[in-house]
Amino acid sequence: MSEHDVLAERFEAHREHLRAVAYRMLGSLTEADDAVQEAWLRLARSDTSDVANLAGWLTTVVSRVCLDMLRSRRSRREESLDTHVPDPIVAAAEPDPAEQAVLADSVGLALLVVLETLSPAERLAFVLHDMFGVPFGDIAPIVGRSPATATQLASRARRRVRGAALPDADxxxxxxxxxxxxxxxxxxxxxxxxxxxxxxxxxxxxxxxxxxxxxxxxxxxxxxxxxxxxxxxxxxxxxxxxxxxxxxxxxxxxxxxxxxxxxxxxxxxxxxxxxxxxxxxxxxxxxxx
Structure with missing residues (x-):
């Protein structure tokens, strides 16, 4: 197996995690796939021989890509966010086991609607820390802020998210x-x-x-x-x-x-x-x- 094939295999092991991060960041399935593909291209062009934690490295890369996409989207979007509905993840009424695994890790559409109202930096800080447990020390360089400021970004986002309509678990x-x-x-x-x-x-x-x-x-x-x-x-x-x-x-x-x-x-x-x-x-x- 070539070095490229080995790298591709290692990347594939993290693809679903990266797609989950990107979907929560972007609320768009096609844009999430684009962000993951860009992460692969950057990996293929990089020397990662000294990278001890490939999952963390890839999460940082895909987060930076998503942050750029969010900022670009925010600058060009003219319509009210009140009437924007993110891409849903839809399965049959009785999903098969593979679909059940995906749905079990999904985030509610109402919550994604609230995430759309956050600033790009707030959304990134909240998603990475509160949904994926990334330390603020790792989030800070992605948003170009101090760890204390990254903590404040997530805290502001958390206050907004508390108002999200969460369904009864029944x-x-x-x-x-x-x-x-x-x-x-x-x-x-x-x-x-x-x-x-x-x-x-x-x-x-x-x-x-x-x-x-x-x-x-x-x-x-x-x-x-x-x-x-x-x-x-x-x-x-x-x-x-x-x-x-x-x-x-x-x-x-x-x-x-x-x-x-x-x-x-x-x-x-x-x-x-x-x-x-x-x-x-x-x-x-x-x-x-």
């Missing part, structure tokens, strides 16, 4: 609430819809360039939108979205949207819908023909 209870929501919307039962929604529920619909995206707040307003969706009604099929129960909407045999509700204390507190046809087409979604 899939049967989640399913009961989601089924009640679907039944009420299909029946056109406005009062039943309001009853299953939290009074302060938030709905985000990211349609990309295809149609205006939406940010809707409050149970009555969200219920009205749900009734509109049900009338134009593609078929909704159960799925697992970032480790929680959700739906894939299908029309003419093709997935057209991913519906990710967050259920807490018996009510839906947040709904994130990705309906951007360009991004939907790039996802490996169940539910099509």
């Amino acid at each position: 899939p049967p209870a989640q399913r009961e609430v989601i089924d009640a929501f679907l039944a009420a919307s299909r029946a056109g039962d406005f009062d039943a819809l309001v009853a299953v929604l939290d009074p302060d529920v938030v709905l985000r619909v990211d349609s990309g360039a295809a149609a205006p995206s939406k940010l809707v707040r409050g149970a009555e307003n969200v219920a009205k939108q749900a009734l509109l969706f049900s009338r134009s009604g593609p078929l909704a099929r159960p799925a697992v979205v970032n480790g929680a129960l959700g739906l894939v909407s299908v029309a003419a045999g093709k997935p057209v949207a991913v519906f990710s509700p967050t259920v807490r204390a018996g009510r839906i507190v947040e709904i994130n819908i990705l309906a951007d046809p360009d991004r939907i087409a790039q996802l490996d979604l169940p539910g099509g023909e």
Whole structure:
């Protein structure tokens, strides 16, 4: 086996970890893959004979790449982050063992939405330290700050993240609430819809360039939108979205949207819908023909 093949084999052993870091940093599956590929190219061009901890070296490289991508994205993005829904990780309602392993390590879509509101340095510090246990002494040179400042960045991010809508860890209870929501919307039962929604529920619909995206707040307003969706009604099929129960909407045999509700204390507190046809087409979604 050549030296290049050995290096490639060592890199492959860390690929899934690097992709997990990049996905949490970027909220985009395609950009995460691009960041991991760039890490491989940099590894192939570098002399790593003195690197004792290849996993740490690669994590640093992919983090720097992601930080550059976040900064570039922030400078050019004009649309409101309120209506941007990150790429979901979607599996069938009853995932196979391989999918279960991926989903067990996934992060909720609602949390990723909150991460989108952080500065690039805050997001990097939080993801690396709080999600992957990287010491602040290692994070500091990546963001070009002192360890104390890196600690403050993560602390600021942590305060924002505490407000993220985290789902109840009870899939049967989640399913009961989601089924009640679907039944009420299909029946056109406005009062039943309001009853299953939290009074302060938030709905985000990211349609990309295809149609205006939406940010809707409050149970009555969200219920009205749900009734509109049900009338134009593609078929909704159960799925697992970032480790929680959700739906894939299908029309003419093709997935057209991913519906990710967050259920807490018996009510839906947040709904994130990705309906951007360009991004939907790039996802490996169940539910099509």
